[in-house]
Amino acid sequence: MDIEFSAEDLTFQEDVRTFIKENLPAGMEMWTKRGEWFEALRKKGGWDVAKWPVEFGGPGFTPTQRYIFDMEMGRNSTPPQLPFGVGMLAPILMNYGSKEQQDRFLPGIRDGSVNWCQGYSEPGAGSDLANLRTRAELTEDGKHYIVNGQKIWTTLAHIAHWIFCLTRTSSDGPKQEGITFLLIPMDDPGVEVKPIITLGGSHSVNEVYFTDVKVPVENRVGEEGKGWTYAKGLLIHERTGLAGIQNSVFALEKAKANAGTVKVGDGTLMDLPRFKNKIGELEAELMALEFTELRSLASVSAGSDPGPESSIMKLKGTEIQQRISLLNLEAAGIYAAAWGNEPIGPGFAKAATGGYLGGRATTIFGGASEVQKDVIAKNVLDLGS
Numbered sequence: 001m002d003i004e005f006s007a008e009d010l011t012f013q014e015d016v017r018t019f020i021k022e023n024l025p026a027g028m029e030m031w032t033k034r035g036e037w038f039e040a041l042r043k044k045g046g047w048d049v050a051k052w053p054v055e056f057g058g059p060g061f062t063p064t065q066r067y068i069f070d071m072e073m074g075r076n077s078t079p080p081q082l083p084f085g086v087g088m089l090a091p092i093l094m095n096y097g098s099k100e101q102q103d104r105f106l107p108g109i110r111d112g113s114v115n116w117c118q119g120y121s122e123p124g125a126g127s128d129l130a131n132l133r134t135r136a137e138l139t140e141d142g143k144h145y146i147v148n149g150q151k152i153w154t155t156l157a158h159i160a161h162w163i164f165c166l167t168r169t170s171s172d173g174p175k176q177e178g179i180t181f182l183l184i185p186m187d188d189p190g191v192e193v194k195p196i197i198t199l200g201g202s203h204s205v206n207e208v209y210f211t212d213v214k215v216p217v218e219n220r221v222g223e224e225g226k227g228w229t230y231a232k233g234l235l236i237h238e239r240t241g242l243a244g245i246q247n248s249v250f251a252l253e254k255a256k257a258n259a260g261t262v263k264v265g266d267g268t269l270m271d272l273p274r275f276k277n278k279i280g281e282l283e284a285e286l287m288a289l290e291f292t293e294l295r296s297l298a299s300v301s302a303g304s305d306p307g308p309e310s311s312i313m314k315l316k317g318t319e320i321q322q323r324i325s326l327l328n329l330e331a332a333g334i335y336a337a338a339w340g341n342e343p344i345g346p347g348f349a350k351a352a353t354g355g356y357l358g359g360r361a362t363t364i365f366g367g368a369s370e371v372q373k374d375v376i377a378k379n380v381l382d383l384g385s
């Protein structure tokens with residue numbers, strides 16, 4: 001395994017740093033001018049779609065360049081893209097979609113003009129996703145599917161134009177078979193979205209109901225009944241992304257800075273050994289996780305596919321995110337309790353509580369921690385089936 005950066009990689013790192021310095025709008029303008037930022041990334045040679053292959057307009061980064069790129073973007077907290085189009089549906093369309101579907105959907109995904117959401121989970125089909133029951137029945141003339149059923153926890157369905165959806169077209173045979181991948185417009189009169197307000201008081205997830213929704217067969221990705229295969233390949237990449245290592249490196253630095261502003265005796269919270277110990281433990285675990293990612297990149301560079309180590313990264317990465325948010329909460333002290341009202345106490349207190357509550361979900365979505373432990377036990381530690 002070779003995890004030293006080569007001279008070319010170091011030059012690339014410098015290039016990314018210079019690009020960010022010259023193009024990233026400062027302060028809040030980072031958000032109001034995010035369109036200009038993505039445009040600059042695109043002009044740089046497909047940096048707006050860093051993970052896309054060259055034939056679809058991506059930059060053709062090596063896995064190590066991708067790591068460096070993500071690290072530098074994370075360090076600077078650059079505005080993220082919504083994950084469902086660029087990161088999730090696009091690779092499925094590239095691998096399994098028809099040329100017509102690629103031409104029709106990829107441009108809107110790339111320029112952000114069309115929002116997508118992910119319709120996988122259902123009541124009774126979360127960890128056991130193959131248990132899904134939303135039915136898609138082919139009409140007699142073979143031109144449409146009629147879709148009936150319900151999805152749940154659908155992130156950003158309320159602002160999505162389209163949903164990519166796993167549906168059941170057959171109940172014969174093992175439950176992983178008979179699942180079909182459909183693309184459904186959200187403005188169809190048979191699609192109803194109901195909000196779910198989560199612990200932190202925010203609206204990001206929804207229930208989505210389908211009643212006799214008529215979906216043209218041209219909106220089916222790949223073959224009927226093979227949707228499980230298409231959906232599964234994506235999960236490995238989704239899990240690696242959810243580890244959020246680069247963001248955690250930045251978030252931990254921020255948590256240290258926050259704690260450094262909280263007076264305790266003659267010093268600050270950062271001078272207390274019990275607080276410093278927690279920071280030290282997190283830094284060590286974060287570094288170990290970075291090395292796991294680098295090891296995985298080294299094997300991908302050598303030609304292997306990303307494997308079950310994505311489950312280690314998802315499991316540890318999301319635990320670390322939660323522990324960092326807990327440090328912020330601890331630093332905010334009693335002021336954390338006032339988070340729902342006007343902010344009082346240190347400036348970071350309100351966001352600390354919101355971040356802590358919202359972050360509970362990270363060990364659930366994209367495959368719950370218990371499920372990742374099962375995958376690690378079976379496929380990494382070889383502890384039997």
Ligand SMILES: Cc1cc2nc3c(=O)[nH]c(=O)nc-3n(C[C@H](O)[C@H](O)[C@H](O)COP(=O)(O)OP(=O)(O)OC[C@H]3O[C@@H](n4cnc5c(N)ncnc54)[C@H](O)[C@@H]3O)c2cc1C
Pocket residue numbers: 117118119120121122124125126127128152153154155156205361364365366367368369370371374
């Ligand atoms: C904020 C948020 C956003 C989400 N966004 C989306 C989205 O956009 N699209 C989408 O399709 N889904 C989304 N989800 C759904 C998410 O993928 C599921 O919640 C997740 O897969 C868990 O499924 P479940 O909620 O049905 O829980 P269950 O599967 O019922 O699990 C309940 C508990 O049992 C445990 N458990 C289950 N099976 C096992 C097992 N075999 N061994 C040990 N323990 C087990 C779980 O770990 C968990 O603790 C989102 C969820 C959240 C919380």
